[in-house]
Amino acid sequence: MRIPVNTKSHFYEVYIGSGILRSAFESLKEKIQKADTLVVFTDENVWRAQQKYFTENFPYPFEVFVMPGGEACKSFKNFEDAHTFLIEKQCSRKSFLFAFGGGAVGDLTGFVAATFMRGIPYIQIPTTILAHDSAVGGKTAINHPLGKNLVGAFYQPEAVVYDMNLLDSLPTKEIRSGMAEVIKHAMISDEKWLKELMLTPSITNIGKEKLANHLKSGIEVKAKIVSEDETEHSVRKFLNFGHTYGHAIEAAAGYGGLAHGEAVMIGMIYALLLSERYGNISREFTADFAKFAYRNDYPLKKVDEYSFDDLYEYLMKDKKIEYGKLKFVLLQEIGKPYVREIGESECRKVDRELRGLLEEVCK
Ligand SMILES: NC(=O)c1ccc[n+]([C@@H]2O[C@H](COP(=O)([O-])OP(=O)(O)OC[C@H]3O[C@@H](n4cnc5c(N)ncnc54)[C@H](O)[C@@H]3O)[C@@H](O)[C@H]2O)c1
Ligand SMILES: [Zn+2]
Known part of the structure:
Protein backbone atom coordinates (compact mmCIF):
# COMPACT_ATOMS: atom_id res chain seq x y z
CA MET A 1 0.00 0.00 0.00
CA ARG A 2 1.13 3.55 -0.70
CA ILE A 3 0.18 6.72 1.13
CA PRO A 4 0.90 10.00 -0.69
CA VAL A 5 2.51 12.98 1.06
CA ASN A 6 2.03 16.14 -0.91
CA THR A 7 3.85 19.09 0.63
CA LYS A 8 4.49 22.46 -0.96
CA SER A 9 8.13 21.58 -1.54
CA HIS A 10 7.83 17.94 -2.51
CA PHE A 11 5.63 14.98 -3.42
CA TYR A 12 6.55 11.50 -2.19
CA GLU A 13 4.97 8.25 -1.09
CA VAL A 14 5.06 6.06 1.99
CA TYR A 15 5.22 2.37 1.04
CA ILE A 16 3.91 0.25 3.89
CA GLY A 17 3.42 -3.49 4.37
CA SER A 18 5.13 -6.67 5.54
CA GLY A 19 7.98 -7.97 3.39
CA ILE A 20 7.84 -5.04 0.94
CA LEU A 21 11.47 -3.90 1.12
CA ARG A 22 12.58 -5.43 -2.17
CA SER A 23 9.48 -4.64 -4.20
CA ALA A 24 9.31 -1.04 -2.94
CA PHE A 25 12.95 -0.44 -3.85
CA GLU A 26 12.43 -1.99 -7.24
CA SER A 27 9.62 0.45 -7.93
CA LEU A 28 11.89 3.31 -6.82
CA LYS A 29 14.52 2.25 -9.32
CA GLU A 30 14.19 5.30 -11.51
CA LYS A 31 15.03 7.69 -8.68
CA ILE A 32 17.82 5.55 -7.27
CA GLN A 33 19.69 4.40 -10.34
CA LYS A 34 20.69 7.97 -11.24
CA ALA A 35 22.90 8.07 -8.14
CA ASP A 36 26.68 7.52 -8.24
CA THR A 37 26.94 6.09 -4.69
CA LEU A 38 24.27 4.73 -2.35
CA VAL A 39 25.07 5.08 1.35
CA VAL A 40 23.04 3.39 4.08
CA PHE A 41 23.16 5.09 7.50
CA THR A 42 22.15 2.82 10.36
CA ASP A 43 22.92 2.31 14.06
CA GLU A 44 24.70 -0.59 15.72
CA ASN A 45 21.53 -2.13 17.25
CA VAL A 46 19.51 -2.00 14.08
CA TRP A 47 22.38 -3.33 12.02
CA ARG A 48 22.99 -6.20 14.46
CA ALA A 49 19.33 -7.21 14.37
CA GLN A 50 18.50 -6.55 10.72
CA GLN A 51 21.66 -6.61 8.60
CA LYS A 52 20.83 -10.02 7.14
CA TYR A 53 17.28 -9.13 6.14
CA PHE A 54 18.40 -5.80 4.73
CA THR A 55 21.26 -7.11 2.61
CA GLU A 56 19.12 -9.95 1.30
CA ASN A 57 16.38 -7.60 0.20
CA PHE A 58 18.02 -4.32 -0.79
CA PRO A 59 18.50 -4.73 -4.53
CA TYR A 60 21.46 -2.36 -5.18
CA PRO A 61 25.15 -2.21 -4.17
CA PHE A 62 25.72 0.14 -1.23
CA GLU A 63 28.18 1.49 1.34
CA VAL A 64 27.18 1.34 5.00
CA PHE A 65 27.93 3.75 7.84
CA VAL A 66 27.13 2.21 11.25
CA MET A 67 26.60 4.77 14.02
CA PRO A 68 26.27 4.62 17.83
CA GLY A 69 22.86 3.22 18.90
CA GLY A 70 19.78 5.41 19.36
CA GLU A 71 19.93 9.05 20.46
CA ALA A 72 23.76 9.02 20.56
CA CYS A 73 23.87 9.23 16.77
CA LYS A 74 22.32 12.72 16.89
CA SER A 75 25.49 14.33 18.34
CA PHE A 76 27.59 17.00 16.61
CA LYS A 77 30.49 14.53 16.72
CA ASN A 78 28.56 11.87 14.83
CA PHE A 79 27.20 14.48 12.41
CA GLU A 80 30.80 15.36 11.58
CA ASP A 81 31.83 11.69 11.34
CA ALA A 82 28.97 11.07 8.92
CA HIS A 83 30.12 13.89 6.64
CA THR A 84 33.71 12.62 6.88
CA PHE A 85 32.52 9.19 5.79
CA LEU A 86 30.73 10.63 2.76
CA ILE A 87 33.74 12.73 1.76
CA GLU A 88 36.11 9.77 2.16
CA LYS A 89 33.83 7.62 0.03
CA GLN A 90 34.02 10.38 -2.60
CA CYS A 91 30.32 11.00 -2.50
CA SER A 92 29.00 13.84 -4.62
CA ARG A 93 25.81 15.80 -5.27
CA LYS A 94 24.68 12.70 -7.17
CA SER A 95 24.92 10.41 -4.12
CA PHE A 96 21.88 9.08 -2.30
CA LEU A 97 21.38 8.37 1.43
CA PHE A 98 19.17 5.80 3.17
CA ALA A 99 18.15 6.15 6.82
CA PHE A 100 17.84 2.61 8.09
CA GLY A 101 16.72 2.81 11.71
CA GLY A 102 14.43 4.51 14.21
CA GLY A 103 13.69 8.20 14.62
CA ALA A 104 17.23 8.94 15.76
CA VAL A 105 18.88 7.52 12.64
CA GLY A 106 16.15 9.16 10.54
CA ASP A 107 16.67 12.62 12.05
CA LEU A 108 20.47 12.45 11.72
CA THR A 109 20.43 11.08 8.19
CA GLY A 110 17.89 13.65 7.04
CA PHE A 111 20.01 16.47 8.41
CA VAL A 112 23.18 15.11 6.82
CA ALA A 113 21.25 14.79 3.54
CA ALA A 114 20.05 18.39 3.90
CA THR A 115 23.56 19.70 4.45
CA PHE A 116 25.99 17.51 2.50
CA MET A 117 27.01 19.66 -0.48
CA ARG A 118 23.91 21.78 0.26
CA GLY A 119 21.54 18.86 -0.13
CA ILE A 120 21.37 15.37 -1.56
CA PRO A 121 18.33 13.07 -1.76
CA TYR A 122 17.50 10.48 0.89
CA ILE A 123 14.97 7.75 1.64
CA GLN A 124 13.64 6.78 5.06
CA ILE A 125 13.50 3.08 5.98
CA PRO A 126 11.98 3.20 9.48
CA THR A 127 12.55 0.27 11.84
CA THR A 128 10.58 1.40 14.89
CA ILE A 129 6.90 2.01 15.55
CA LEU A 130 7.67 5.56 16.60
CA ALA A 131 9.25 6.20 13.23
CA HIS A 132 5.84 5.83 11.49
CA ASP A 133 5.65 9.39 12.77
CA SER A 134 9.22 10.70 12.58
CA ALA A 135 10.03 9.34 9.09
CA VAL A 136 7.17 11.27 7.52
CA GLY A 137 7.11 15.03 7.24
CA GLY A 138 10.71 16.09 6.70
CA LYS A 139 11.70 17.35 10.15
CA THR A 140 15.39 16.57 10.54
CA ALA A 141 17.68 17.48 13.44
CA ILE A 142 20.60 16.79 15.70
CA ASN A 143 20.94 17.62 19.39
CA HIS A 144 22.92 20.48 20.92
CA PRO A 145 24.42 19.81 24.36
CA LEU A 146 21.98 22.47 25.65
CA GLY A 147 18.86 20.94 24.14
CA LYS A 148 17.35 18.31 21.94
CA ASN A 149 16.64 18.85 18.22
CA LEU A 150 17.84 22.44 18.35
CA VAL A 151 19.83 22.24 15.12
CA GLY A 152 18.04 21.02 12.03
CA ALA A 153 16.12 21.65 8.84
CA PHE A 154 12.86 20.87 7.11
CA TYR A 155 13.98 18.52 4.37
CA GLN A 156 11.62 15.99 2.82
CA PRO A 157 12.71 12.47 1.81
CA GLU A 158 12.25 11.03 -1.69
CA ALA A 159 10.20 8.17 -0.22
CA VAL A 160 9.51 6.26 2.97
CA VAL A 161 9.74 2.47 2.83
CA TYR A 162 8.13 0.98 5.93
CA ASP A 163 8.59 -2.79 5.94
CA MET A 164 6.83 -4.02 9.05
CA ASN A 165 8.94 -7.20 9.19
CA LEU A 166 11.69 -4.95 10.54
CA LEU A 167 9.65 -4.39 13.70
CA ASP A 168 10.04 -8.04 14.77
CA SER A 169 13.29 -7.38 16.64
CA LEU A 170 12.05 -4.29 18.47
CA PRO A 171 12.31 -4.39 22.30
N1 LIG B 1 11.48 14.09 12.87
C1 LIG B 1 10.35 13.99 13.52
O1 LIG B 1 9.31 14.44 13.08
C2 LIG B 1 10.38 13.27 14.82
C3 LIG B 1 9.17 12.95 15.46
C4 LIG B 1 9.21 12.23 16.64
C5 LIG B 1 10.43 11.85 17.18
N2 LIG B 1 11.59 12.19 16.54
C6 LIG B 1 12.89 11.77 17.06
O2 LIG B 1 12.93 10.35 16.97
C7 LIG B 1 13.82 9.86 17.97
C8 LIG B 1 13.17 8.69 18.64
O3 LIG B 1 12.92 7.69 17.69
P1 LIG B 1 12.78 6.15 18.08
O4 LIG B 1 11.84 6.03 19.20
O5 LIG B 1 12.53 5.41 16.85
O6 LIG B 1 14.18 5.86 18.77
P2 LIG B 1 15.60 5.33 18.27
O7 LIG B 1 15.87 5.61 16.88
O8 LIG B 1 16.55 5.84 19.30
O9 LIG B 1 15.41 3.75 18.44
C9 LIG B 1 15.15 3.22 19.72
C10 LIG B 1 16.13 2.10 20.08
O10 LIG B 1 15.75 0.91 19.36
C11 LIG B 1 16.83 0.46 18.57
N3 LIG B 1 16.19 -0.10 17.38
C12 LIG B 1 15.61 0.59 16.36
N4 LIG B 1 15.01 -0.24 15.50
C13 LIG B 1 15.24 -1.49 15.95
C14 LIG B 1 14.85 -2.78 15.49
N5 LIG B 1 14.09 -2.95 14.40
N6 LIG B 1 15.28 -3.84 16.20
C15 LIG B 1 16.01 -3.69 17.33
N7 LIG B 1 16.38 -2.51 17.83
C16 LIG B 1 15.99 -1.41 17.15
C17 LIG B 1 17.72 1.66 18.36
O11 LIG B 1 19.06 1.29 18.14
C18 LIG B 1 17.56 2.39 19.68
O12 LIG B 1 18.41 1.84 20.65
C19 LIG B 1 14.14 11.01 18.88
O13 LIG B 1 15.44 11.47 18.59
C20 LIG B 1 13.12 12.08 18.50
O14 LIG B 1 13.61 13.38 18.66
C21 LIG B 1 11.58 12.88 15.38
ZN1 LIG C 1 6.94 12.67 19.47
Whole structure:
Protein backbone atom coordinates (compact mmCIF):
# COMPACT_ATOMS: atom_id res chain seq x y z
CA MET A 1 0.00 0.00 0.00
CA ARG A 2 1.13 3.55 -0.70
CA ILE A 3 0.18 6.72 1.13
CA PRO A 4 0.90 10.00 -0.69
CA VAL A 5 2.51 12.98 1.06
CA ASN A 6 2.03 16.14 -0.91
CA THR A 7 3.85 19.09 0.63
CA LYS A 8 4.49 22.46 -0.96
CA SER A 9 8.13 21.58 -1.54
CA HIS A 10 7.83 17.94 -2.51
CA PHE A 11 5.63 14.98 -3.42
CA TYR A 12 6.55 11.50 -2.19
CA GLU A 13 4.97 8.25 -1.09
CA VAL A 14 5.06 6.06 1.99
CA TYR A 15 5.22 2.37 1.04
CA ILE A 16 3.91 0.25 3.89
CA GLY A 17 3.42 -3.49 4.37
CA SER A 18 5.13 -6.67 5.54
CA GLY A 19 7.98 -7.97 3.39
CA ILE A 20 7.84 -5.04 0.94
CA LEU A 21 11.47 -3.90 1.12
CA ARG A 22 12.58 -5.43 -2.17
CA SER A 23 9.48 -4.64 -4.20
CA ALA A 24 9.31 -1.04 -2.94
CA PHE A 25 12.95 -0.44 -3.85
CA GLU A 26 12.43 -1.99 -7.24
CA SER A 27 9.62 0.45 -7.93
CA LEU A 28 11.89 3.31 -6.82
CA LYS A 29 14.52 2.25 -9.32
CA GLU A 30 14.19 5.30 -11.51
CA LYS A 31 15.03 7.69 -8.68
CA ILE A 32 17.82 5.55 -7.27
CA GLN A 33 19.69 4.40 -10.34
CA LYS A 34 20.69 7.97 -11.24
CA ALA A 35 22.90 8.07 -8.14
CA ASP A 36 26.68 7.52 -8.24
CA THR A 37 26.94 6.09 -4.69
CA LEU A 38 24.27 4.73 -2.35
CA VAL A 39 25.07 5.08 1.35
CA VAL A 40 23.04 3.39 4.08
CA PHE A 41 23.16 5.09 7.50
CA THR A 42 22.15 2.82 10.36
CA ASP A 43 22.92 2.31 14.06
CA GLU A 44 24.70 -0.59 15.72
CA ASN A 45 21.53 -2.13 17.25
CA VAL A 46 19.51 -2.00 14.08
CA TRP A 47 22.38 -3.33 12.02
CA ARG A 48 22.99 -6.20 14.46
CA ALA A 49 19.33 -7.21 14.37
CA GLN A 50 18.50 -6.55 10.72
CA GLN A 51 21.66 -6.61 8.60
CA LYS A 52 20.83 -10.02 7.14
CA TYR A 53 17.28 -9.13 6.14
CA PHE A 54 18.40 -5.80 4.73
CA THR A 55 21.26 -7.11 2.61
CA GLU A 56 19.12 -9.95 1.30
CA ASN A 57 16.38 -7.60 0.20
CA PHE A 58 18.02 -4.32 -0.79
CA PRO A 59 18.50 -4.73 -4.53
CA TYR A 60 21.46 -2.36 -5.18
CA PRO A 61 25.15 -2.21 -4.17
CA PHE A 62 25.72 0.14 -1.23
CA GLU A 63 28.18 1.49 1.34
CA VAL A 64 27.18 1.34 5.00
CA PHE A 65 27.93 3.75 7.84
CA VAL A 66 27.13 2.21 11.25
CA MET A 67 26.60 4.77 14.02
CA PRO A 68 26.27 4.62 17.83
CA GLY A 69 22.86 3.22 18.90
CA GLY A 70 19.78 5.41 19.36
CA GLU A 71 19.93 9.05 20.46
CA ALA A 72 23.76 9.02 20.56
CA CYS A 73 23.87 9.23 16.77
CA LYS A 74 22.32 12.72 16.89
CA SER A 75 25.49 14.33 18.34
CA PHE A 76 27.59 17.00 16.61
CA LYS A 77 30.49 14.53 16.72
CA ASN A 78 28.56 11.87 14.83
CA PHE A 79 27.20 14.48 12.41
CA GLU A 80 30.80 15.36 11.58
CA ASP A 81 31.83 11.69 11.34
CA ALA A 82 28.97 11.07 8.92
CA HIS A 83 30.12 13.89 6.64
CA THR A 84 33.71 12.62 6.88
CA PHE A 85 32.52 9.19 5.79
CA LEU A 86 30.73 10.63 2.76
CA ILE A 87 33.74 12.73 1.76
CA GLU A 88 36.11 9.77 2.16
CA LYS A 89 33.83 7.62 0.03
CA GLN A 90 34.02 10.38 -2.60
CA CYS A 91 30.32 11.00 -2.50
CA SER A 92 29.00 13.84 -4.62
CA ARG A 93 25.81 15.80 -5.27
CA LYS A 94 24.68 12.70 -7.17
CA SER A 95 24.92 10.41 -4.12
CA PHE A 96 21.88 9.08 -2.30
CA LEU A 97 21.38 8.37 1.43
CA PHE A 98 19.17 5.80 3.17
CA ALA A 99 18.15 6.15 6.82
CA PHE A 100 17.84 2.61 8.09
CA GLY A 101 16.72 2.81 11.71
CA GLY A 102 14.43 4.51 14.21
CA GLY A 103 13.69 8.20 14.62
CA ALA A 104 17.23 8.94 15.76
CA VAL A 105 18.88 7.52 12.64
CA GLY A 106 16.15 9.16 10.54
CA ASP A 107 16.67 12.62 12.05
CA LEU A 108 20.47 12.45 11.72
CA THR A 109 20.43 11.08 8.19
CA GLY A 110 17.89 13.65 7.04
CA PHE A 111 20.01 16.47 8.41
CA VAL A 112 23.18 15.11 6.82
CA ALA A 113 21.25 14.79 3.54
CA ALA A 114 20.05 18.39 3.90
CA THR A 115 23.56 19.70 4.45
CA PHE A 116 25.99 17.51 2.50
CA MET A 117 27.01 19.66 -0.48
CA ARG A 118 23.91 21.78 0.26
CA GLY A 119 21.54 18.86 -0.13
CA ILE A 120 21.37 15.37 -1.56
CA PRO A 121 18.33 13.07 -1.76
CA TYR A 122 17.50 10.48 0.89
CA ILE A 123 14.97 7.75 1.64
CA GLN A 124 13.64 6.78 5.06
CA ILE A 125 13.50 3.08 5.98
CA PRO A 126 11.98 3.20 9.48
CA THR A 127 12.55 0.27 11.84
CA THR A 128 10.58 1.40 14.89
CA ILE A 129 6.90 2.01 15.55
CA LEU A 130 7.67 5.56 16.60
CA ALA A 131 9.25 6.20 13.23
CA HIS A 132 5.84 5.83 11.49
CA ASP A 133 5.65 9.39 12.77
CA SER A 134 9.22 10.70 12.58
CA ALA A 135 10.03 9.34 9.09
CA VAL A 136 7.17 11.27 7.52
CA GLY A 137 7.11 15.03 7.24
CA GLY A 138 10.71 16.09 6.70
CA LYS A 139 11.70 17.35 10.15
CA THR A 140 15.39 16.57 10.54
CA ALA A 141 17.68 17.48 13.44
CA ILE A 142 20.60 16.79 15.70
CA ASN A 143 20.94 17.62 19.39
CA HIS A 144 22.92 20.48 20.92
CA PRO A 145 24.42 19.81 24.36
CA LEU A 146 21.98 22.47 25.65
CA GLY A 147 18.86 20.94 24.14
CA LYS A 148 17.35 18.31 21.94
CA ASN A 149 16.64 18.85 18.22
CA LEU A 150 17.84 22.44 18.35
CA VAL A 151 19.83 22.24 15.12
CA GLY A 152 18.04 21.02 12.03
CA ALA A 153 16.12 21.65 8.84
CA PHE A 154 12.86 20.87 7.11
CA TYR A 155 13.98 18.52 4.37
CA GLN A 156 11.62 15.99 2.82
CA PRO A 157 12.71 12.47 1.81
CA GLU A 158 12.25 11.03 -1.69
CA ALA A 159 10.20 8.17 -0.22
CA VAL A 160 9.51 6.26 2.97
CA VAL A 161 9.74 2.47 2.83
CA TYR A 162 8.13 0.98 5.93
CA ASP A 163 8.59 -2.79 5.94
CA MET A 164 6.83 -4.02 9.05
CA ASN A 165 8.94 -7.20 9.19
CA LEU A 166 11.69 -4.95 10.54
CA LEU A 167 9.65 -4.39 13.70
CA ASP A 168 10.04 -8.04 14.77
CA SER A 169 13.29 -7.38 16.64
CA LEU A 170 12.05 -4.29 18.47
CA PRO A 171 12.31 -4.39 22.30
CA THR A 172 8.98 -4.09 24.20
CA LYS A 173 9.95 -0.71 25.69
CA GLU A 174 10.35 0.67 22.17
CA ILE A 175 7.02 -0.79 21.05
CA ARG A 176 5.36 0.89 24.02
CA SER A 177 7.11 4.16 23.24
CA GLY A 178 6.09 4.09 19.58
CA MET A 179 2.48 3.23 20.35
CA ALA A 180 2.20 6.52 22.28
CA GLU A 181 2.59 8.39 18.99
CA VAL A 182 -0.09 6.19 17.41
CA ILE A 183 -2.34 7.04 20.35
CA LYS A 184 -1.50 10.73 19.86
CA HIS A 185 -2.55 10.52 16.22
CA ALA A 186 -5.86 9.01 17.34
CA MET A 187 -6.34 11.65 20.05
CA ILE A 188 -6.09 14.52 17.59
CA SER A 189 -8.16 12.95 14.84
CA ASP A 190 -10.71 10.26 15.68
CA GLU A 191 -12.55 9.31 18.85
CA LYS A 192 -13.68 5.91 17.55
CA TRP A 193 -10.13 4.91 16.71
CA LEU A 194 -8.87 6.09 20.11
CA LYS A 195 -11.54 4.04 21.92
CA GLU A 196 -10.51 0.99 19.91
CA LEU A 197 -6.89 1.47 20.99
CA MET A 198 -7.92 1.93 24.60
CA LEU A 199 -9.84 -1.36 24.49
CA THR A 200 -6.89 -3.46 23.28
CA PRO A 201 -5.83 -5.82 26.04
CA SER A 202 -2.13 -5.08 25.53
CA ILE A 203 -0.80 -2.18 23.49
CA THR A 204 2.57 -3.91 23.03
CA ASN A 205 1.04 -7.09 21.69
CA ILE A 206 -1.56 -6.12 19.15
CA GLY A 207 -1.03 -8.59 16.33
CA LYS A 208 0.47 -7.79 12.96
CA GLU A 209 -2.65 -7.15 10.97
CA LYS A 210 -4.24 -4.77 13.47
CA LEU A 211 -0.93 -3.04 14.06
CA ALA A 212 -0.58 -2.48 10.32
CA ASN A 213 -3.98 -0.78 10.27
CA HIS A 214 -3.11 1.46 13.21
CA LEU A 215 0.19 2.45 11.62
CA LYS A 216 -1.49 3.22 8.30
CA SER A 217 -4.06 5.39 10.05
CA GLY A 218 -1.28 7.17 11.95
CA ILE A 219 0.67 7.84 8.78
CA GLU A 220 -2.48 9.13 7.07
CA VAL A 221 -3.09 11.63 9.88
CA LYS A 222 0.52 12.79 9.75
CA ALA A 223 0.58 12.96 5.93
CA LYS A 224 -2.59 15.02 5.83
CA ILE A 225 -1.38 17.51 8.40
CA VAL A 226 2.07 17.86 6.83
CA SER A 227 0.50 18.33 3.41
CA GLU A 228 -1.51 21.26 4.76
CA ASP A 229 1.29 22.82 6.80
CA GLU A 230 4.83 21.69 6.03
CA THR A 231 6.73 24.12 8.26
CA GLU A 232 4.54 24.26 11.38
CA HIS A 233 2.80 27.59 11.13
CA SER A 234 -0.68 26.22 11.80
CA VAL A 235 -2.16 22.69 11.99
CA ARG A 236 1.23 20.95 12.23
CA LYS A 237 1.42 22.27 15.79
CA PHE A 238 -1.35 19.81 16.69
CA LEU A 239 1.16 16.98 16.33
CA ASN A 240 2.77 18.34 19.49
CA PHE A 241 -0.17 17.16 21.59
CA GLY A 242 1.32 15.80 24.83
CA HIS A 243 4.80 16.95 23.85
CA THR A 244 5.20 20.16 25.86
CA TYR A 245 5.00 18.60 29.31
CA GLY A 246 6.29 15.33 27.82
CA HIS A 247 9.50 16.92 26.57
CA ALA A 248 10.06 18.52 29.97
CA ILE A 249 9.90 15.14 31.73
CA GLU A 250 11.99 13.52 29.02
CA ALA A 251 14.65 16.19 29.44
CA ALA A 252 14.52 16.08 33.25
CA ALA A 253 14.96 12.30 33.16
CA GLY A 254 18.02 12.80 30.96
CA TYR A 255 17.78 11.51 27.44
CA GLY A 256 17.65 7.75 27.60
CA GLY A 257 16.04 7.76 31.09
CA LEU A 258 12.58 7.63 29.56
CA ALA A 259 11.80 6.64 25.99
CA HIS A 260 10.31 9.55 24.02
CA GLY A 261 6.84 8.02 23.78
CA GLU A 262 6.77 7.08 27.45
CA ALA A 263 7.26 10.74 28.30
CA VAL A 264 4.68 11.81 25.72
CA MET A 265 2.12 9.48 27.32
CA ILE A 266 2.50 11.36 30.61
CA GLY A 267 2.35 14.63 28.67
CA MET A 268 -0.94 13.56 27.09
CA ILE A 269 -2.53 12.95 30.50
CA TYR A 270 -1.38 16.44 31.52
CA ALA A 271 -2.79 17.94 28.32
CA LEU A 272 -6.12 16.19 28.94
CA LEU A 273 -6.31 17.67 32.45
CA LEU A 274 -5.70 21.11 30.95
CA SER A 275 -8.28 20.41 28.24
CA GLU A 276 -10.94 19.63 30.87
CA ARG A 277 -10.81 23.29 31.88
CA TYR A 278 -11.78 24.67 28.49
CA GLY A 279 -13.60 22.00 26.50
CA ASN A 280 -15.62 18.82 26.57
CA ILE A 281 -13.10 16.45 28.08
CA SER A 282 -14.41 14.87 31.30
CA ARG A 283 -12.38 13.89 34.36
CA GLU A 284 -13.82 10.43 33.95
CA PHE A 285 -12.25 10.14 30.51
CA THR A 286 -8.87 11.47 31.67
CA ALA A 287 -8.86 8.97 34.54
CA ASP A 288 -9.79 6.13 32.15
CA PHE A 289 -6.96 7.15 29.87
CA ALA A 290 -4.48 7.27 32.75
CA LYS A 291 -5.62 3.79 33.86
CA PHE A 292 -5.15 2.53 30.32
CA ALA A 293 -1.59 3.93 30.34
CA TYR A 294 -0.86 2.38 33.72
CA ARG A 295 -2.27 -1.01 32.65
CA ASN A 296 0.12 -0.92 29.73
CA ASP A 297 3.16 -0.26 31.91
CA TYR A 298 3.85 3.32 30.90
CA PRO A 299 6.13 4.54 33.72
CA LEU A 300 3.77 7.20 35.06
CA LYS A 301 5.37 7.35 38.50
CA LYS A 302 8.49 8.84 36.97
CA VAL A 303 6.85 12.25 37.53
CA ASP A 304 7.37 11.86 41.29
CA GLU A 305 11.11 12.11 40.80
CA TYR A 306 10.90 15.77 39.78
CA SER A 307 9.35 18.85 41.32
CA PHE A 308 7.20 21.19 39.27
CA ASP A 309 9.99 23.76 39.41
CA ASP A 310 12.42 21.25 37.89
CA LEU A 311 10.00 20.63 35.06
CA TYR A 312 9.11 24.28 34.60
CA GLU A 313 12.69 25.13 33.83
CA TYR A 314 12.58 22.65 30.97
CA LEU A 315 9.11 23.81 29.90
CA MET A 316 10.48 27.30 29.38
CA LYS A 317 13.12 25.90 27.03
CA ASP A 318 10.50 24.34 24.78
CA LYS A 319 10.95 25.11 21.08
CA LYS A 320 7.26 25.94 20.84
CA ILE A 321 7.58 28.96 23.13
CA GLU A 322 6.72 32.14 21.29
CA TYR A 323 7.42 35.59 22.74
CA GLY A 324 8.15 33.94 26.11
CA LYS A 325 4.66 32.39 26.36
CA LEU A 326 3.97 28.71 26.87
CA LYS A 327 1.55 27.23 24.37
CA PHE A 328 -0.18 23.89 24.76
CA VAL A 329 -2.12 21.80 22.29
CA LEU A 330 -5.46 21.05 23.95
CA LEU A 331 -8.55 19.16 22.85
CA GLN A 332 -11.97 20.74 22.50
CA GLU A 333 -13.08 17.12 22.34
CA ILE A 334 -11.33 13.97 21.14
CA GLY A 335 -10.29 14.62 17.54
CA LYS A 336 -10.57 18.42 17.81
CA PRO A 337 -7.23 19.97 18.79
CA TYR A 338 -6.41 23.67 19.17
CA VAL A 339 -3.57 25.72 20.65
CA ARG A 340 -3.89 27.78 23.84
CA GLU A 341 -1.54 29.90 25.85
CA ILE A 342 -1.23 28.81 29.50
CA GLY A 343 0.38 30.80 32.30
CA GLU A 344 2.76 29.50 34.97
CA SER A 345 0.28 29.40 37.86
CA GLU A 346 -2.17 27.33 35.86
CA CYS A 347 0.62 25.00 34.75
CA ARG A 348 1.52 24.54 38.39
CA LYS A 349 -2.07 23.82 39.45
CA VAL A 350 -2.54 21.24 36.74
CA ASP A 351 0.80 19.65 37.60
CA ARG A 352 -0.58 19.17 41.13
CA GLU A 353 -3.77 17.68 39.69
CA LEU A 354 -1.70 15.29 37.59
CA ARG A 355 0.23 14.07 40.60
CA GLY A 356 -3.04 13.55 42.52
CA LEU A 357 -4.61 11.63 39.66
CA LEU A 358 -1.55 9.42 39.17
CA GLU A 359 -1.47 8.72 42.92
CA GLU A 360 -5.00 7.30 42.63
CA VAL A 361 -4.48 5.47 39.37
CA CYS A 362 -1.14 3.83 40.17
CA LYS A 363 -2.27 2.19 43.43
N1 LIG B 1 11.48 14.09 12.87
C1 LIG B 1 10.35 13.99 13.52
O1 LIG B 1 9.31 14.44 13.08
C2 LIG B 1 10.38 13.27 14.82
C3 LIG B 1 9.17 12.95 15.46
C4 LIG B 1 9.21 12.23 16.64
C5 LIG B 1 10.43 11.85 17.18
N2 LIG B 1 11.59 12.19 16.54
C6 LIG B 1 12.89 11.77 17.06
O2 LIG B 1 12.93 10.35 16.97
C7 LIG B 1 13.82 9.86 17.97
C8 LIG B 1 13.17 8.69 18.64
O3 LIG B 1 12.92 7.69 17.69
P1 LIG B 1 12.78 6.15 18.08
O4 LIG B 1 11.84 6.03 19.20
O5 LIG B 1 12.53 5.41 16.85
O6 LIG B 1 14.18 5.86 18.77
P2 LIG B 1 15.60 5.33 18.27
O7 LIG B 1 15.87 5.61 16.88
O8 LIG B 1 16.55 5.84 19.30
O9 LIG B 1 15.41 3.75 18.44
C9 LIG B 1 15.15 3.22 19.72
C10 LIG B 1 16.13 2.10 20.08
O10 LIG B 1 15.75 0.91 19.36
C11 LIG B 1 16.83 0.46 18.57
N3 LIG B 1 16.19 -0.10 17.38
C12 LIG B 1 15.61 0.59 16.36
N4 LIG B 1 15.01 -0.24 15.50
C13 LIG B 1 15.24 -1.49 15.95
C14 LIG B 1 14.85 -2.78 15.49
N5 LIG B 1 14.09 -2.95 14.40
N6 LIG B 1 15.28 -3.84 16.20
C15 LIG B 1 16.01 -3.69 17.33
N7 LIG B 1 16.38 -2.51 17.83
C16 LIG B 1 15.99 -1.41 17.15
C17 LIG B 1 17.72 1.66 18.36
O11 LIG B 1 19.06 1.29 18.14
C18 LIG B 1 17.56 2.39 19.68
O12 LIG B 1 18.41 1.84 20.65
C19 LIG B 1 14.14 11.01 18.88
O13 LIG B 1 15.44 11.47 18.59
C20 LIG B 1 13.12 12.08 18.50
O14 LIG B 1 13.61 13.38 18.66
C21 LIG B 1 11.58 12.88 15.38
ZN1 LIG C 1 6.94 12.67 19.47
